[in-house]
Amino acid sequence: MNRGRRGDEILCEDKDYVTFIDLLKEITEDYNVKVSAYCLMSNHYHLLIQTPDANLSRAMRHLNGVYTQRYNRMHHCDGQLFRGRFKAILVEADSYLLELLRYIHRNPLEAGLVDNLQKYIWSSHKGYLSKARKWGWLHKRFPLSLFSKDHAESIRLYRKFVTQKAPDEINETLDPGKLPPVLGTQKSLDKIKELFFSDKSHEEVPEAKILAPDPTRILDAVVNLYETTIDDLYRSRRGYFNEPRNVAIYLMRRLRNDTLKAAGEVIGITKNSTVSSIIGRVKYEMSRDKGMRLRVEKLMKSLNNSQT
16 A cells, blocks of 8 residues: 555546556556455555565556656656555465455445445446456455355345444554554465564664564573573673673674664663674674574574565
8 A cells, every 4th residue: 555645645536546556557467466446545555465475575666656747647747655665464365355455345335436336436346246358357256255155146145245334443553653564364374484584674764573473482492402591591690691681682783683682671771782782792702603693594594484
């Protein structure tokens, strides 16, 4: 989803809506993006898409960038159209796909633009009810199959489903100001953490932090590897290098991109200078002690099963 800069309109005339939909069809062909639903409003849009080739950023850059160019050309203006980078939520299909589909298609109704979804022509709602070939580009078969394996019955159930308001829980979850990075069960979130968290978390993408290992998980991994206890991690003696404790702090910083304060507080250290010194010492010891370096690498591998 994305919005106009400062809430400005991004779709003013029919030709703008047509241009945007043409670009949606374009990215399905050029980027192998499967568009399952869309709703275009005057100052924002919602898309429900699947990216088998893991090229979301490239496809969205093309969509937003080329649309901005064409919009500026048609309206004899220039400059930025959208308020920034698109916002994306990873959705667990089995539990939330249909709720999200309904949320997207009901947008014009909830906004008071129409009193009947059939009257709104700038969404994919009609495509779900139609058998016309012109909707062949819309990836609707899978969402409809979740209603019924019988096509006619699936359309009937979809029509009934979308006329009903979404539960308050869904509307609250999809509040524009509180959007989660992942919409799914805790089991699904845990799986994503295991498979896709990268130790080089990007500070410009704050949502990535939710995929990082929890502090308790890091502490448990350190305790298990070093065969020590949580209490031992809190012990500090002048002149003594407490490797388990120091490695735990290092991993808080390395894997979670925590601030010095946050990394230290997990172990009960309040001074940023102390945390910074510990992290520097760990890096130094790893450079000269192969055994320690291998232990840290083993911990990182167990906490981050697969890099992307």
